[in-house]
């Protein structure tokens with residue numbers, strides 16, 4: 117299953133998507149009924165209408181509450197399958213999907229049920245949806261890092277099929293340095309490393325994620341533009357940044373798409389990809405994000421191809437897979453030249 121070079125969208129990878137953040141209101145109600153869980157909204161439309169956020173925390177509150185419907189291995193499998201079906205329609209060829217083990221452990225959902233539910237579907241994703249996938253375990257930065265380390269040890273002991281680790285949830289007040297031991301352990305175990313940084317927090321968090329956590333990739337990272345020296349460094353090192361412009365607007369990290377630093381990041385020569393983050397919550401899957409930024413910044417086919425190419429170059433795939441996908445992006449680029 118390859119993307120026809122004549123398609124209106126380039127083949128792309130999605131590197132920044134939280135599986136829990138792909139829960140559509142309709143599925144939330146279906147799972148609530150199946151599990152006998154009450155949601156504090158009468159129907160899916162009312163839940164969707166509540167997706168108006170002031171900041172990251174107001175989103176995290178609703179996002180965490182909605183997770184109460186995810187209880188069994190089958191729930192996680194259904195959630196994952198629904199994302200892959202929609203992502204395939206968006207032209208996604210490769211997805212690096214995060215999940216938040218601690219969000220489920222605190223609710224008494226066994227780690228194996230979460231991992232097996234997601235991973236069981238991902239295993240068949242290439243054959244059934246034409247999407248290669250990798251799984252990332254993300255830790256909550258607003259929880260004790262000892263808990264993150266404990267969960268990491270459990271994932272390693274269970275030989276969970278994860279490619280790497282991430283760091284998410286509230287950023288301000290929880291600097292990357294708190295998670296040095298967790299990331300050192302992940303690195304020692306041969307895991308890849310990404311981290312949310314510079315979403316609501318300062319550019320220094322990006323620097324610390326690189327220097328203290330040895331992060332190989334930065335999620336969001338929009339605060340980088342406040343620090344020209346750091347921009348020069350991440351350009352020189354070609355550190356991948358997984359930017360989520362619609363998420364940033366919906367969580368009011370930037371006032372409007374027209375004021376988003378994406379063009380400045382591209383102009384500087386950074387390795388930037390565009391991503392959805394939590395699609396139903398922000399009303400945009402990655403194809404919708406692509407449409408929005410293409411329109412807002414009048415992106416050329418060349419620029420769209422560069423963003424798509426960066427999504428593969430910034431992935432944790434082996435070099436031969438990256439090269440094969442880059443060739444597909446190149447076919448798409450020249451087909452419209």
Ligand code: HPA
Pocket residue numbers: 134137172284285286312315363393394
């Ligand atoms: O954008 C985000 N930031 C931090 N944590 C998150 N968890 C889901 N989405 C996000």
Ligand SMILES: [Zn+2]
Pocket residue numbers: 132134284312335393
């Ligand atoms: Zn995110």
